[in-house]
Amino acid sequence: MAGPRNSPVFLGKIAPHSMIEIEGLVRRFGDLTAVGGISLRVAKGEVLGFLGPNGAGKSTTMKMITGYLAPSEGRITVCGHDVVEEPFQAQTAIGYLPEGAPAYPDMTPVQFLSFIARVRGLTDAAAKKAIETAVARTGLQGVLDQRIETLSKGFKRRVGLAQAILHNPPVLIMDEPTDGLDPNQKQAVRNLIRAMSPEKAIIISTHILEEVDAVCSRAVIIDKGRIVADGTPAELLAKSPTKRLDDVFRALTTADAEIKVESAS
Amino acid sequence: MSSFANATYAVFRREFEGYFATPLAYVFIVIFLLAMGSFTFYFGQFYDSGRAELGTFFGFHPWLYLFLIPAISMRLWAEEQKTGTIELLLTLPISVGSAVVGKFLAAWAFAGLALLLTFPMWLTVNYLGSPDNGVIVASYFGSWLMAGGYLAIGSAISALTNNQVIAFVITVVVSFMFTIAGHDLVLNFFQAWAPLAIVNAVSSFSFLTHFAAIMDGVIDLRDLIFFGSLIAVFLYINVVIIDLKRAG
Numbered sequence: 001m002a003g004p005r006n007s008p009v010f011l012g013k014i015a016p017h018s019m020i021e022i023e024g025l026v027r028r029f030g031d032l033t034a035v036g037g038i039s040l041r042v043a044k045g046e047v048l049g050f051l052g053p054n055g056a057g058k059s060t061t062m063k064m065i066t067g068y069l070a071p072s073e074g075r076i077t078v079c080g081h082d083v084v085e086e087p088f089q090a091q092t093a094i095g096y097l098p099e100g101a102p103a104y105p106d107m108t109p110v111q112f113l114s115f116i117a118r119v120r121g122l123t124d125a126a127a128k129k130a131i132e133t134a135v136a137r138t139g140l141q142g143v144l145d146q147r148i149e150t151l152s153k154g155f156k157r158r159v160g161l162a163q164a165i166l167h168n169p170p171v172l173i174m175d176e177p178t179d180g181l182d183p184n185q186k187q188a189v190r191n192l193i194r195a196m197s198p199e200k201a202i203i204i205s206t207h208i209l210e211e212v213d214a215v216c217s218r219a220v221i222i223d224k225g226r227i228v229a230d231g232t233p234a235e236l237l238a239k240s241p242t243k244r245l246d247d248v249f250r251a252l253t254t255a256d257a258e259i260k261v262e263s264a265s
Numbered sequence: 266m267s268s269f270a271n272a273t274y275a276v277f278r279r280e281f282e283g284y285f286a287t288p289l290a291y292v293f294i295v296i297f298l299l300a301m302g303s304f305t306f307y308f309g310q311f312y313d314s315g316r317a318e319l320g321t322f323f324g325f326h327p328w329l330y331l332f333l334i335p336a337i338s339m340r341l342w343a344e345e346q347k348t349g350t351i352e353l354l355l356t357l358p359i360s361v362g363s364a365v366v367g368k369f370l371a372a373w374a375f376a377g378l379a380l381l382l383t384f385p386m387w388l389t390v391n392y393l394g395s396p397d398n399g400v401i402v403a404s405y406f407g408s409w410l411m412a413g414g415y416l417a418i419g420s421a422i423s424a425l426t427n428n429q430v431i432a433f434v435i436t437v438v439v440s441f442m443f444t445i446a447g448h449d450l451v452l453n454f455f456q457a458w459a460p461l462a463i464v465n466a467v468s469s470f471s472f473l474t475h476f477a478a479i480m481d482g483v484i485d486l487r488d489l490i491f492f493g494s495l496i497a498v499f500l501y502i503n504v505v506i507i508d509l510k511r512a513g
Binding site for chain 1 (some may be wrong): 268271272274275276278279282283286287348349352353355356358359511512513
C-alpha cells in the first residue's frame with residue numbers, strides 16, 4: 001500500500017508498530033459533519049490525549065474506533081484488525097470507557113464485572129483472577145457488593161475503568177476518565193494510566209489541560225472534527241509565547257469567537 | 266460453546282437476574298396473578314359455568330397480555346439507550362443478534378415463570394372435577410407462545426426510543442392490532458374495499474384466531490409456525506433498528 005501507511009515517521013522519530021491506525025475518518029449525522037477527516041496512528045507505549053472543545057468530535061471518534069458507530073468514510077484498524085470488517089477481533093483488543101462511564105445500575109460491581117468477563121468469553125478461573133486484578137488496580141474492594149446506582153460518582157467511574165481494563169487489552173480508549181472525580185481520585189486514575197502505559201496504546205479524551213501534561217506522551221487537539229495540532233505536550237507549549245497550554249488551546253480552537261470580536265469592534 | 270451462544274447466554278443471564286434485582290419482578294408477578302385470578306373468577310364466572318375446564322381463564326390471556334407484556338418489553342432496549350449502557354454492550358465483542366436474542370429469551374423466560382405460577386388454577390380445576398389436562402397443557406404452551414409474540418413486538422418497538430412510556434404505549438397499540446386482526450371490526454373495514462386475499466391475509470395475523478385454535482387442544486403446525494416466524498421477524502426488525510441507529 002502506498003502513502004502514509006508506508007511512512008511510519010512522525011514527530012521526527014521512527015514510530016514503533018502502530019496499534020491504532022485511523023485514516024481519513026469521517027462521520028456525518030445528516031447534514032452535520034461531526035468528524036471531518038481524521039488520520040492518526042497510535043503506537044504501543046503512547047498515551048494520546050484528545051483535546052478539544054465540547055462537540056469537537058472527540059467522543060464520536062472514540063465511538064467509531066470501538067465499533068459503536070460506523071464511519072461514514074475512512075478506515076480504522078486496531079491491532080491489525082479492521083473495525084468494520086472484523087469487529088470482534090478489534091473489540092477483543094480494546095478496553096473502552098464510554099462517556100459518563102455507563103454501567104447497569106441494578107448490579108453490584110462484582111456482578112457487573114462477572115458479566116463483562118462472561119461476555120468476553122473468559123473462563124471462570126480466568127475471570128476470577130481478572131476481576132481481582134482489576135478491582136485491586138481501581139480500588140473497588142470496599143464497594144464490591146453495593147449496587148452501582150448507590151455508589152458515588154467517583155466509584156461509578158472506577159467501576160467503568162475496571163470494566164475497561166478487565167481483560168488486560170492492548171488498546172485502551174477512555175472518554176474523560178477523570179471527569180467528576182475529586183483531586184485525589186484524579187491523581188489515582190492518572191497514576192493507573194501511567195502504570196499501564198508501557199504495555200498499551202492508550203487514547204484518553206479530556207478538557208482538563210493539566211491532565212495532558214500529567215499523563216500524555218502526545219496531545220492531539222481537534223476542533224470542528226479536524227486535527228489542528230499534534231505533538232508532545234512540550235512541542236505544543238513551545239508554540240505559545242506564554243508557555244501555557246491554555247493559550248495554545250484557545251488560539252487553536254476559538255477562531256470563531258475571535259472573528260466575532262473583530263467584526264464587532 | 267460458540268461465541269454466539271456464549272454471548273447470548275451471558276446477556277440472557279444478566280437480563281433475567283436483573284428482573285429479580287429490583288422489586289420489578291415481584292410487583293409484576295403479583296399483579297399478573299391478581300389480574301389472571303380476578304378476571305377468571307369475577308368476569309369469567311368460573312364457578313357459575315359449572316364446568317371443569319380452564320377455557321375462561323385462557324380466554325382472558327390475550328387481553329391481559331396486551332397490557333402486561335408491554336410492561337416487560339418496554340425496558341428491554343429503551344433503558345439501555347437512556348442509561349448509555351447500550352454503548353458498553355455493543356462495543357463488547359458480541360453481535361447485535363446475540364444481544365437481541367439474549368434479552369428476548371430472558372423476558373420470555375420471565376413471562377413463562379409468571380405463567381407457571383398460575384398453577385393453583387390448574388390445581389383448583391382438578392380438585393373440582395376432571396378436566397382434560399391435555400387441553401390445559403396445550404393451552405399453557407399456546408399462551409406462552411403468544412406471550413413470545415407480544416414480547417418480540419415490544420422488544421423491537423423498545424429499540425426505537427429511549428423513553429419507556431412511549432415504548433409501552435406504542436407496543437399496546439401495535440399489539441392490539443395483531444390481537445384483533447381477525448375480528449369483524451377489522452375485517453369489515455377491509456372487506457369494504459380490499460380483495461378477499463388481503464382480507465384473509467389480515468385475518469391470518471390474528472393472535473386471537475391462532476390462540477383459539479391451540480386452546481381447543483390441537484397444536485397445529487401452522488399456529489406454531491405463525492408465532493415462531495412472527496417472533497423471528499420482529500427480532501430481526503429489532504436488530505435492523507439498532508444497526509440503523511449506528512450506521513454511517
